[in-house]
Amino acid sequence: MTDITPEVTDRDVYITRSFNAPRELVWKFWTQPEHLASWFGPTETTTPVETISISLEEGGSWNLAMRDNATGDLYPMNTRFVTIREPEYLEMIIDSADTNGLGTLERLRLRVTFHDHGDKTRITLHQGPFTDEQKQQTATGWEQSFVKLDAIFAGAAS
Template identity: 30%
Template sequence: MFKQDVIVTLEEKIVRMERQFQAPLKLVWEVWTNPLHIEKWWGPKGFTNPTVEFDFKVGGSYRIVMRSPDGVDYPILGKFLEITPFESFVMTDLVDEHPEEWVKEVQKMAGVTGDRAMLNSKLRVLFEEIDGLTKVILITEFMNNQIRDGFANSGMKEGWSQSFEKLETDALPNANELIIEKKLAHSIESVFSAFADQININQWWGPDGFTTTTKSREFKVGGKWIYTMVGPDGTVYPNLIEYKEIVNYQYIEYIHGSGDPSKDDNFLVKIWFTSIQKNQTIIKMKMRFPNSEIRNMVVGFGAIEGAHQTLSRLNQYLR
């Protein structure tokens, strides 16, 4: 496992923390901004996140309920003030719903008294890619230096260090893999049926601006889907999918490539369908590439954005 210490420095009203991750920037950005990934790693070891609401847009709100091993909830909430894709975002960090005992303890460490609102802060998260590694910088701004020191002495470094370890081990995929997860506002039956549809899959398959044309398709184990995708610039991309396993309304597995044997560009795709409510389905797609270099190249070309756009098109199609 890639191990990195968290570097902490104190500046005027600010606690600054830095940590590197062994993954491309776009992949680290994904696990920081997708609530289905955030719930796996946010909070110290032993903490869970039963609630993760994350409307990631300027002016959007978030609320994360961290639950300690002994069952105490520590909700944090706020709004997104700035977002620069794949560079940084800024959000308020409000402790309005934190337990009163926690508030008193932090105020005691800071040597302050008064309304709990004085413990609210603003968090800026920055991302920098260096030689295939991604540095994440957290800049937390407090009301004054007293409160800054109270947080710094209350285990802030230890808590974030443990969160980052969980991010590395529980949220980031293996070096040759890419995992996309998305919640769709439709039943598992309708979502799975859209993947199985022999004809209408052309209406939503592919990133924004792409069109898909099927030459032939047999949705069955051993069956093949031969199709082309045309990008917004007119580039034609041949595709061949061969289905390896299908479990109705649960799972699909296939080999995906260009169909050109001279390119040796096949990769394995596994898709899980999970119903969480009557009209709520989580899709988890795991792509396994021959090595980390190919995975990183695919990420750099926009595979994460393309997968999310495809699933968003599916969401719209089902409406």
């Protein structure tokens, strides 16, 4: 696949991460509601499967709501697919209401590339632009989410 990732700026989150699972399985955990619900969101949240709707086509939606475990508050994300190249690339535009006091996110771009390494998958995630505070919270949220995903894949291997 040709590298289509645009330049990373200081207002973007850029993460490269490997998972102990084949690319097709990692893809499913991003594109199927029952799998996405099992890992998406920072440690202090859950993403109930009933809040997730995915229409996996360009122009389709990837919508969900994270629930704050302490308060029960919901933080919805309304997302539109721009580009889909199964199972190697997703690009989305996110619009969401106030995200835990950090303000509304509008026209936020999320790009995820899934690199095939046999029994492992490396992803590159590029998301932005953010304010400094939003950037830090988003990076932390992704890292916490990926720890959950690692645990799921570790359990599947045992």
